[in-house]
Amino acid sequence: MKRSLISASTLALALLAGSAQAAEFELKLGHVANEDNSWHQAFEKFAELVEQKSAGRLEIQLYPNSQLGNETDLINGIQLGIVDMTMSGETLQNWAPKAALLAVPYALRDSAHLQQVAGGELGREVEQQITERTGLVPLTWFERGARELTSNKPVKTPEDLKGMIVRVPNVPLFVSAWQAMGAKPTPMAFGEVFTSLQQGAIHAQENPLSLIDSASFFEVQKYVNRTDHVRSWIYVLIGKRQLEQLPEELQQILMESAKEMQAYERTLFTQAEAELEAKLKEKGMEFVDVDQAAFKAKALEAVRKTLDAEQLELFNKIQAI
Numbered sequence: 602m603k604r605s606l607i608s609a610s611t612l613a614l615a616l617l618a619g620s621a622q623a624a625e626f627e628l629k630l631g632h633v634a635n636e637d638n639s640w641h642q643a644f645e646k647f648a649e650l651v652e653q654k655s656a657g658r659l660e661i662q663l664y665p666n667s668q669l670g671n672e673t674d675l676i677n678g679i680q681l682g683i684v685d686m687t688m689s690g691e692t693l694q695n696w697a698p699k700a701a702l703l704a705v706p707y708a709l710r711d712s713a714h715l716q717q718v719a720g721g722e723l724g725r726e727v728e729q730q731i732t733e734r735t736g737l738v739p740l741t742w743f744e745r746g747a748r749e750l751t752s753n754k755p756v757k758t759p760e761d762l763k764g765m766i767v768r769v770p771n772v773p774l775f776v777s778a779w780q781a782m783g784a785k786p787t788p789m790a791f792g793e794v795f796t797s798l799q800q801g802a803i804h805a806q807e808n809p810l811s812l813i814d815s816a817s818f819f820e821v822q823k824y825v826n827r828t829d830h831v832r833s834w835i836y837v838l839i840g841k842r843q844l845e846q847l848p849e850e851l852q853q854i855l856m857e858s859a860k861e862m863q864a865y866e867r868t869l870f871t872q873a874e875a876e877l878e879a880k881l882k883e884k885g886m887e888f889v890d891v892d893q894a895a896f897k898a899k900a901l902e903a904v905r906k907t908l909d910a911e912q913l914e915l916f917n918k919i920q921a922i
Contacts, residue, residue, distance in 0.1 A: 624652075624660035626847060628839070630686035631669030631678070638811070639873050640688065640743060640835075641665045643866035650858040659851050661686070679840040680736055686843075690745070690835040691772070697734040699727045702915050704833040706778040706904055707897040709919065712832070715744055718919050719834045726915070731836070738844055739836040740859035743866050746809030746874055748831040751822040753804065755889045759783040759899050768794050768806040774907050778830070779807075781903035782896055791816075798822060807831075810877040819884035826889045828896055837862075 630648075634640045641663070648661040669675060669684055672692045678684035693700035702708065702723075709715045718724055719742050728739045750756060752765065762783040769775040771788040779786035787803055791812075797803045798821040806818065813825065837859060844852060878888065908916055 623657060625658045626660070626851060628659070628661045628685040628843065629664065629669075630661055631664040631667075631675050631684050632688050633665075633667045633672060633675075635666050635815075638665075639866055639869035642869055643743070643862050646865045647858055647862040650861055651854060654854045654858060655851055659847070659854065676735065676737065676838075679838070679843070682840070682842070684840075686837070686839045688743075688835050688837050690833055693731055693735065693737075693836070697727070697730040698909065698911055699730045699915055701774070701908070701912050702727060702919065703835070704772075704831050705774065705908070705916060706830050706900045708904070708916055709832040711829075712744060714922065715832050715834060717922055719744075721922075723915065723918055723922070728836070731838075732841060736841045737838040738841050739838055740856065741863040742834045742836050743863065744870060745833045745835055746811055746870075746877075747829040748807050748809055748833075749813070750805055750807045750826040750828045750830070751813055751818055751824060751886075752826060753823045755824050755887075756805075756826040756828075756891060757889060758892050758895055765805055766803045768797065768803045774904065777903040777907050778900040782899045794818075795821060810874065810881065813886075814877055814881060814884075819881055819886050823885070823887060824889050825881060825886050826891050827893075828891055829893060830896060830900065 630644060632640065632644070644661075644663050644665075648663060651659050651661050669678060672687070672689050673695070675684055675687035676689060676692070676696075679687060691700060691704040693703070709718060724742070732738050750767070754761070756762060756765075759782050762779075765784050767779055767784040767786050768789045769779055769786045770791070776786045776788060784805070789797065789803070794803070794806050795816060795818065798806065798818065805822070807828070807830065808816070808818075810825070813819070813822075839855070844855070847855065882888065904916070905913060
């Protein structure tokens, strides 16, 4: 008889009704990205590696496009035993405050600095708190594209932001940072941004190149201002309970495959970032080099005031690396 790590539920049964019954163990991985995203492509590679290395004993079933819910739904689902795996970033700060450091304006200088932090001692400190507070175990992490400001006039210095209404996610740290940089930040659901830009209710927005492209912001915004104001990473997570229910040799296979997946995703990510810039230029967007030092100086004043004592200590350690 097949053993399954997935608790019975109406949703799970409906989703798994048509699945193959060959594997001895199954893990259900839900995430919010679409099939074209490098994250999903990496997960396909991960599932393939796990199946090969386990000789078909362990199967990872993929559910992209928020089929099983948003980030918070998926985290809750793992804790309830309805889902087994997902990916998440700064959303984890709702449980583990140190996870706020995954997306702090100007905390990380560049990609090399991010890799040092996420892959080093400080990254492990964040991971440990995530596991302690959420019951989720980070298997590996992926770098996310830097967030850039789009607008219909070039922005080179903080002074250019005067009077500019900038949409930001509903994250207090983002609001305070953009206020400090001189803009008028307005929290807004992502789904409302295109229409609001089109109608002139807001003047600008900030997101990684991948979302600037997929949301077609090139139709309503002319400039990509290279602020690089947030560099962040995102974790691939499995429930601790679900992981420990696997035989030790399958746990080892999962960990090894996750490391290989990370290297594979890194290649996809680097290639995609270069292609995205070229694609957005073809669509008519102009890239503007900004005075990042000036933006950083203003943003960091707000960051230091907004972080709590524990977060600030970690932030200062990150800056010192």
